[in-house]
Amino acid sequence: MIGYEPLYILAGLFFAGYAVLSLWDRRWINAAFWALLAVSFLLGSRMSDAANGVLVVCLVAIGGFNWMKTGEPTSTPEDRLAGAERRGNWLFAPILAIPAMALIGTLFFAHSTLFDPKALTLVWLGIGVLLALAIAMIWLKPPLLAPLREGRRLADTIGAVIILPQMLAALGVVFSLAGMGKAVGAVATDYLPLGRPFEAVAAYCIGMALFTAVMGNAFAAFPVMTAAIGLPLIVGKFHGDAAVMGAIGMLAGYCGTLMTPMAANFNIVPAALLELPDRNGVIKAQIPTAIPLLLGNIVLMYFLVFR
Amino acid sequence: MWTLLGIAVVVAGFAFRFNPLIVIAVAAGVTGWAGHMGPVEILGAFGKAFNDARYITIVFVALPAIGLMERAGLQERARILIARLKGVTTGRLLLVYLLYRQITAAVGLMSVGGQAQMVRPLVAPMAESAAEAEGPIDDAVRYKVRALAAATDNIGVFFAEDIFIALAPVLLIKATLEQAHVVASPFAISRWAIPTAILALIVHGARIWWFDRSLKRKTA
Numbered sequence: 001m002i003g004y005e006p007l008y009i010l011a012g013l014f015f016a017g018y019a020v021l022s023l024w025d026r027r028w029i030n031a032a033f034w035a036l037l038a039v040s041f042l043l044g045s046r047m048s049d050a051a052n053g054v055l056v057v058c059l060v061a062i063g064g065f066n067w068m069k070t071g072e073p074t075s076t077p078e079d080r081l082a083g084a085e086r087r088g089n090w091l092f093a094p095i096l097a098i099p100a101m102a103l104i105g106t107l108f109f110a111h112s113t114l115f116d117p118k119a120l121t122l123v124w125l126g127i128g129v130l131l132a133l134a135i136a137m138i139w140l141k142p143p144l145l146a147p148l149r150e151g152r153r154l155a156d157t158i159g160a161v162i163i164l165p166q167m168l169a170a171l172g173v174v175f176s177l178a179g180m181g182k183a184v185g186a187v188a189t190d191y192l193p194l195g196r197p198f199e200a201v202a203a204y205c206i207g208m209a210l211f212t213a214v215m216g217n218a219f220a221a222f223p224v225m226t227a228a229i230g231l232p233l234i235v236g237k238f239h240g241d242a243a244v245m246g247a248i249g250m251l252a253g254y255c256g257t258l259m260t261p262m263a264a265n266f267n268i269v270p271a272a273l274l275e276l277p278d279r280n281g282v283i284k285a286q287i288p289t290a291i292p293l294l295l296g297n298i299v300l301m302y303f304l305v306f307r
Numbered sequence: 308m309w310t311l312l313g314i315a316v317v318v319a320g321f322a323f324r325f326n327p328l329i330v331i332a333v334a335a336g337v338t339g340w341a342g343h344m345g346p347v348e349i350l351g352a353f354g355k356a357f358n359d360a361r362y363i364t365i366v367f368v369a370l371p372a373i374g375l376m377e378r379a380g381l382q383e384r385a386r387i388l389i390a391r392l393k394g395v396t397t398g399r400l401l402l403v404y405l406l407y408r409q410i411t412a413a414v415g416l417m418s419v420g421g422q423a424q425m426v427r428p429l430v431a432p433m434a435e436s437a438a439e440a441e442g443p444i445d446d447a448v449r450y451k452v453r454a455l456a457a458a459t460d461n462i463g464v465f466f467a468e469d470i471f472i473a474l475a476p477v478l479l480i481k482a483t484l485e486q487a488h489v490v491a492s493p494f495a496i497s498r499w500a501i502p503t504a505i506l507a508l509i510v511h512g513a514r515i516w517w518f519d520r521s522l523k524r525k526t527a
Contacts (some may be wrong), residue, residue, distance in 0.1 A: 061359025
């Protein structure tokens with residue numbers, strides 16, 4: 001069954017390529033960072049947990065002090081504009097092949113035993129990337145190293161932030177191992193006013209948003225808040241509808257996701273990808289939508305859950 | 308209760324804008340210590356979880372292909388395309404993208420958008436070009452347009468994905484309720500995600516429309 005492993009190898013090879021190119025250009029810190037990340041992707045599955053831990057500490061030591069150099073232009077605006085004029089809208093084709101293949105894979109191989117269902121979409125995204133690269137290489141005939149050079153330019157533009165989503169996922173695991181869920185649930189039930197139905201609904205929704213903001217992930221917050229407030233009060237004491245509570249409660253959590261740097265893959269990495277000077281730029285663009293939506297979710301839940 | 312110190316470290320770290328990687332490493336150490344874990348145990352748990360989460364970073368295998376097409380003039384082409392279409396404004400473009408993202412996510416097609424695959428190479432340059440078509444824009448406005456494009460991608464997918472019954476969030480809701488012996492079918496859960504999806508379209512759509520108007524006033 002095809003799972004994540006081939007993708008890890010592909011990503012590892014790309015990272016190793018960035019490391020070699022960085023060495024060539026004497027960008028030592030960048031070279032060390034991409035080399036370690038390549039080790040993680042190529043060998044991580046075969047290394048012990050402690051060895052992986054040491055690897056992460058090294059990545060943090062290298063990436064944590066803003067020593068890495070950012071990406072440098074590899075082409076001139078004039079060349080790119082000339083290419084855009086000459087090649088026309090066909091330029092979109094290779095890039096659109098990536099989501100198109102992910103789409104085809106998800107639609108047609110959902111029940112295939114050839115692929116691990118968890119990894120299906122990402123595997124086909126990988127296939128789409130290889131297809132896009134093949135089309136681009138045959139059509140545009142760039143130098144052989146161009147894909148790696150361009151990949152490295154973008155990877156350097158993102159910088160060490162590239163591992164932030166993985167770091168946060170790992171922090172979430174340590175949080176739950178250390179009993180963070182119980183502690184937060186206890187605080188929520190001890191200190192929040194929960195005597196009336198509306199108060200319970202508001203506390204549950206706001207609690208979901210806040211705890212999601214802390215964890216960076218609504219999935220981590222949902223079981224905790226639902227066990228602490230949702231099920232005993234909204235469903236148990238006030239006889240609300242569990243399906244409505246669950247559905248809207250989760251979406252209240254997503255409002256928290258929009259407002260936190262902890263949800264790095266949605267909020268911080270895009271800021272780096274779009275080369276925004278303010279790393280919280282995307283969050284600032286989302287807060288004015290997130291807050292009305294959170295209030296809206298509270299009102300919706302209040303009117304729908306006790307029908 | 309000491310475990311809550313981990314949250315304090317994270318909040319303070321991000322508030323004072325320390326490097327996020329360092330903040331997280333420290334928070335993991337503090338939380339583990341407060342939860343009576345030994346240093347080696349923390350290191351192992353963190354290393355294993357980091358390794359298990361590598362799939363999050365997989366999306367960046369698209370970087371060489373995106374970079375290669377950018378080198379060939381992809382972003383410039385996106386700008387030219389928008390400049391030639393009459394009547395396209397930043398707001399209308401982002402509204403269409405918001406709708407597209409919501410409809411596709413509601414039928415389970417999350418992979419047809421995304422920050423690395425769609426926003427950076429296509430949506431953001433197109434939105435910028437549409438803003439420039441109205442008149443010259445300064446860098447502050449340019450960054451706002453880009454940030455709004457990224458925000459629209461997130462908001463579109465977040466508030467519509469739970470409408471699809473076979474996705475992880477709906478199944479997690481179902482499993483959590485079942486642990487308390489409350490049985491709810493995925494369909495019963497997913498249909499109650501529809502009101503919020505509509506609300507998200509209204510709220511964010513209104514903001515996009517408002518942004519478009521302020522853009523017009525600025526460039527006029």
